[in-house]
Amino acid sequence: MNTRIVGKAVRKVDGEGLVLGVKKFTDDYDIPGLLVGKLLLSPHAHARIRRIDASRARALRGVHAVLTYADVPRIVHTTAGQGYPEPSPYDTFILDNKVRYVGDRVAAVAAETEEIAEEALSLIEVEYEILPAVLDARAASREGAPVIHDEPEAHVVIPIEYDPKRNIAAHTVIEVGDVERGLEEGEVRVSEEYTAHYAQHCALEPHVTVAYVDEDGRLVLVTSTQVPFHARRIVAQALGLPVKGIRVIKPRIGGGFGSKQEVFLEQICAALCLAAGRPVKIRYTREEEIVSSRTRHEMHIRVTLGAKRDGRLTAIKMDVLSNTGAYGAHGLTVASNAGSKVLPLYRCENVRFEATVVYTNMPVGGAYRGYGATQGAFAMESAVDELAERLGMNPKELRVKLHIRSGETSPIFAKLGEGKPGVAQTISSCKLGECIEVGAAAIDWEKKWEGYRTERAKGGRYKRGVGMAILMQGSSIPHIDMGAATIKMNEDGSFNLLAGATDLGTGSDTILAQIAAEVLGVGASDIIVYTSDTDMTPFDVGAYASSTTYLSGRAVQRAAEEVRRQVIEVGARLSGSKADGAVLEDGQVVFVDGRRVSFEEVARYALYQRDQFQIMGTGSYYSEKSPPPFAAHFAEVEVDRETGEVRVVKYVAAVDCGVEINPVLARGQTEGAVINGIGYALYEEFVFNERGRMVMDTLMRYRIPGTRDIPEVEVIHVPSYEESGPFGAKSVAEISINGPLPAIGNAIYHATGVRLRRGPFTAERVWRALREAGR
Amino acid sequence: MSYTLHINGQLVSVQAPGTARLLDVLREELGLTGTKEGCGEGECGACAVHMDGQLVNACLVLVCQAEGHEITTIEGVAAQARWRPLFDAFVECGAVQCGFCMPGMVMAAAALLRERPRPSEAEIVRGLSGNLCRCTGYRKIITAVQRAGERIASGS
Numbered sequence: 007m008n009t010r011i012v013g014k015a016v017r018k019v020d021g022e023g024l025v026l027g028v029k030k031f032t033d034d035y036d037i038p039g040l041l042v043g044k045l046l047l048s049p050h051a052h053a054r055i056r057r058i059d060a061s062r063a064r065a066l067r068g069v070h071a072v073l074t075y076a077d078v079p080r081i082v083h084t085t086a087g088q089g090y091p092e093p094s095p096y097d098t099f100i101l102d103n104k105v106r107y108v109g110d111r112v113a114a115v116a117a118e119t120e121e122i123a124e125e126a127l128s129l130i131e132v133e134y135e136i137l138p139a140v141l142d143a144r145a146a147s148r149e150g151a152p153v154i155h156d157e158p159e160a161h162v163v164i165p166i167e168y169d170p171k172r173n174i175a176a177h178t179v180i181e182v183g184d185v186e187r188g189l190e191e192g193e194v195r196v197s198e199e200y201t202a203h204y205a206q207h208c209a210l211e212p213h214v215t216v217a218y219v220d221e222d223g224r225l226v227l228v229t230s231t232q233v234p235f236h237a238r239r240i241v242a243q244a245l246g247l248p249v250k251g252i253r254v255i256k257p258r259i260g261g262g263f264g265s266k267q268e269v270f271l272e273q274i275c276a277a278l279c280l281a282a283g284r285p286v287k288i289r290y291t292r293e294e295e296i297v298s299s300r301t302r303h304e305m306h307i308r309v310t311l312g313a314k315r316d317g318r319l320t321a322i323k324m325d326v327l328s329n330t331g332a333y334g335a336h337g338l339t340v341a342s343n344a345g346s347k348v349l350p351l352y353r354c355e356n357v358r359f360e361a362t363v364v365y366t367n368m369p370v371g372g373a374y375r376g377y378g379a380t381q382g383a384f385a386m387e388s389a390v391d392e393l394a395e396r397l398g399m400n401p402k403e404l405r406v407k408l409h410i411r412s413g414e415t416s417p418i419f420a421k422l423g424e425g426k427p428g429v430a431q432t433i434s435s436c437k438l439g440e441c442i443e444v445g446a447a448a449i450d451w452e453k454k455w456e457g458y459r460t461e462r463a464k465g466g467r468y469k470r471g472v473g474m475a476i477l478m479q480g481s482s483i484p485h486i487d488m489g490a491a492t493i494k495m496n497e498d499g500s501f502n503l504l505a506g507a508t509d510l511g512t513g514s515d516t517i518l519a520q521i522a523a524e525v526l527g528v529g530a531s532d533i534i535v536y537t538s539d540t541d542m543t544p545f546d547v548g549a550y551a552s553s554t555t556y557l558s559g560r561a562v563q564r565a566a567e568e569v570r571r572q573v574i575e576v577g578a579r580l581s582g583s584k585a586d587g588a589v590l591e592d593g594q595v596v597f598v599d600g601r602r603v604s605f606e607e608v609a610r611y612a613l614y615q616r617d618q619f620q621i622m623g624t625g626s627y628y629s630e631k632s633p634p635p636f637a638a639h640f641a642e643v644e645v646d647r648e649t650g651e652v653r654v655v656k657y658v659a660a661v662d663c664g665v666e667i668n669p670v671l672a673r674g675q676t677e678g679a680v681i682n683g684i685g686y687a688l689y690e691e692f693v694f695n696e697r698g699r700m701v702m703d704t705l706m707r708y709r710i711p712g713t714r715d716i717p718e719v720e721v722i723h724v725p726s727y728e729e730s731g732p733f734g735a736k737s738v739a740e741i742s743i744n745g746p747l748p749a750i751g752n753a754i755y756h757a758t759g760v761r762l763r764r765g766p767f768t769a770e771r772v773w774r775a776l777r778e779a780g781r
Numbered sequence: 782m783s784y785t786l787h788i789n790g791q792l793v794s795v796q797a798p799g800t801a802r803l804l805d806v807l808r809e810e811l812g813l814t815g816t817k818e819g820c821g822e823g824e825c826g827a828c829a830v831h832m833d834g835q836l837v838n839a840c841l842v843l844v845c846q847a848e849g850h851e852i853t854t855i856e857g858v859a860a861q862a863r864w865r866p867l868f869d870a871f872v873e874c875g876a877v878q879c880g881f882c883m884p885g886m887v888m889a890a891a892a893l894l895r896e897r898p899r900p901s902e903a904e905i906v907r908g909l910s911g912n913l914c915r916c917t918g919y920r921k922i923i924t925a926v927q928r929a930g931e932r933i934a935s936g937s
Contacts, residue, residue: 015873015875017872017873018872018875018877020880021871021872021877021880022868022872023880024877024879024880024883025868025871025872025877025880025883025884025887026815026855026859026868026884026887027814027815027816027817027854027855027856027859027883027884027887028815028859029880030814031817031881033814033817033818034808034814036812036814207915208915209879209881209915210817210819210825210827210879210881210882210913210914210915210916211817211819211879211881212819258879258880258881259879260817260819260879260880260881260882261878261879261881261915261916263915291821292819292820292821292822292824292825510879511878511879511880511881511916512878512879513878670874670875670921671875673875674875674878674916674917674918674921677917677918677920677921678878678915678916678917678918679918680918681917681918681919682915682918704820704822704824705820705822705824705825705913706822706824710913710915711918711919712910712911712912712913712919713905713906713907713909713910713912713919713922713923714906714907714910716918716919716920719918719920
């Protein structure tokens with residue numbers, strides 16, 4: 007398809023303002039009378055608040071509000087910013103008389119300054135009854151384990167398995183074919199357990215919310231959220247306020263990666279604002295961000311594969327134990343995605359997937375880029391490598407043989423959804439085969455696969471290896487997600503695009519402008535983008551599930567098509583030409599008879615001259631399917647056998663994301679996701695002390711990649727065309743975070759012969775594994 | 782306490798306790814919100830400014846330490862036409878995603894380019910090593926600084 011704007015490296019619409027520091031983030035809003043909100047966090051993993059006395063804090067000069075559980079409505083809700091009714095359990099209160107992890111909320115204050123707020127926190131007297139804690143997911147459901155959610159209110163709002171008395175936050179099981187028979191039919195079997203570890207998003211901008219009451223008495227929340235409409239609904243619910251009394255505005259957001267798909271600051275900031283009668287801002291410190299926001303769910307995953315000697319899979323069994331921490335946010339859906347975004351990659355008739363999600367007294371899981379697929383891909387892609395080893399096959403050849411192709415389907419799509427059965431779909435665009443071939447060529451796979459294996463047998467301190475992984479994700483949640491956009495024409499022929507979609511730094515405002523501009527025959531700079539304001543823009547579920555380009559993009563396309571229809575109609579009326587066959591080009595309507603009418607003439611005619619009306623259209627898009635992007639990732643590593651240090655020498659990500667609406671932005675997504683994934687694979691780690699406190703609580707201890715840590719990364723776009731997507735596009739943002747952990751783990755094995763089944767692959771962990779294996 | 786600060790070429794007087802962080806004075810007293818706070822502990826570089834031309838983290842500088850020194854913030858650099866190629870390169874190369882780290886990155890890049898007009902890749906890596914970005918994976922940022930350096934040095 008010939009496009010003018012789509013597929014071009016259009017400058018990011020907010021790029022220059024961000025570079026110059028003039029675009030406003032939540033913390034940059036200056037509101038008169040703004041108070042500082044601070045939270046008192048629990049030092050205990052599990053405790054009941056026997057007595058809490060805030061009188062001294064309240065008496066402190068400059069303190070305007072102090073809230074304990076006794077001062078806020080006791081309304082059970084979930085912080086997971088998902089569609090309604092949510093598939094996450096209602097198990098959270100704004101404040102409770104029980105704390106369930108180190109970092110849980112005990113009280114909140116609003117004061118004139120940060121110093122006063124901190125002093126007030128120190129004056130709150132709390133008497134805790136310390137309860138035995140669950141600090142290991144495997145122990146959560148054992149007989150006699152402490153019950154973390156013993157409150158009677160905890161419940162689920164959709165019919166899913168939920169058993170808080172046994173610390174079970176969710177459970178799901180599906181089977182297609184007959185896995186036991188499949189395993190019997192297999193000639194070779196692999197059955198191993200892999201642990202995908204905790205991680206924190208570390209968006210550069212911590213969570214921050216400003217709450218104030220406007221001149222009409224409505225509560226306004228300016229907040230760093232990926233889900234403004236869900237935030238409005240959840241705040242209304244948690245505070246017992248009407249939705250119409252709340253406006254949520256998302257300004258620029260300093261990254262989210264899923265952490266801001268959680269609504270946990272908005273409700274307490276709003277409660278403080280209402281109690282103080284003054285505007286309040288709560289901004290997490292980095293330490294609070296790491297210990298008291300959300301994390302990647304830790305998962306223990308057993309994968310059992312049965313295969314014929316030629317590699318054909320006779321059975322896949324995946325058993326997931328997911329640690330959701332103290333609250334069940336995204337518990338079921340992240341665990342489900344460990345299967346649903348991994349298992350369809352491999353052709354197999356007999357597949358069983360079971361996930362148990364348990365509460366522990368540990369940091370709370372949530373959405374994190376990759377959303378379970380990261381964890382599932384580590385287990386599956388490691389297991390497939392182990393199978394290749396046992397079959398004596400090149401792991402690339404095994405994957406080439408087994409991977410799903412265009413025109414095929416997987417029974418998993420229909421069986422495994424998000425809190426309900428999934429949606430059947432046939433893969434209409436899949437260039438995974440090409441991804442594997444071009445990626446392998448870029449890393450020089452065939453030569454290195456043989457060469458390094460020969461090298462491995464010899465001694466020497468530094469050993470190199472190559473490893474790979476194949477990946478998929480989705481593009482929106484089918485039959486659940488909806489996005490909408492409105493476009494209106496201005497009298498100079500420019501357009502306002504008002505969309506609910508939420509740009510959290512991904513560049514979606516630019517992508518949506520490009521889609522609108524393409525349809526309307528103007529430049530992207532003729533589209534004035536305004537997004538994510540619950541008063542001003544139509545609804546959108548928000549930025550998650552890799553949905554914005556695919557879903558919100560289609561909504562924009564529809565809105566633009568409606569506006570195009572009106573523009574042509576008015577142009578025909580004013581020029582006397584026939585509307586049929588007219589096209590929009592360079593800000594003009596071009597009729598079949600050759601006549602041209604400028605958009606300015608069209609707009610002025612419609613606004614001022616005859617049968618006046620506002621040229622304007624709204625489009626909604628509801629997804630019927632979730633076409634997966636595909637990718638093949640390759641890592642080359644060098645392992646120092648004396649220190650255990652692993653260095654990534656080169657990384658290749660070959661990605662089929664359909665058409666790239668903006669190649670610079672799309673590749674930026676892949677590069678960023680790969681580096682985030684490499685940090686996760688090599689050193690990002692949660693370490694707890696015996697009392698359940700996460701001790702890696704600064705960016706010095708919880709190290710994330712810096713400029714010195716990046717290897718050569720080659721991103722290769724393998725184009726396909728997805729019929730259901732806007733101009734052929736699928737998603738790109740999440741998929742590539744899933745590759746590094748398995749690809750690097752497989753490469754370490756290739757280099758050393760030692761298999762690491764839990765990350766991160768720190769020098770210490772690798773060194774110990776090498777010693778244990780006698781290598 | 783009253784302090785007279787030299788910020789972006791202007792003398793300004795601020796009332797603040799001596800232990801106030803320069804970062805808070807810039808953002809809250811002077812409304813210079815281009816300088817961001819990402820960690821408050823000198824790890825992320827989002828609050829980077831120049832003090833007498835040297836790159837410093839404004840979260841680690843007290844207002845009393847800043848007195849008597851020339852402070853330049855992103856607002857000051859943004860107003861200097863010589864850095865236009867740097868701003869353009871960041872946008873063109875896709876070096877900006879969420880942009881929260883960007884003002885700090887610009888300050889680090891400007892400090893580097895002033896010292897080393899055509900820096901090698903290794904010099905860029907070192908020059909930006911105190912600035913964290915969670916979105917881009919750095920490659921496009923490094924490319925942007927390289928491109929900007931060439932353009933500024935060649936005067937194009």
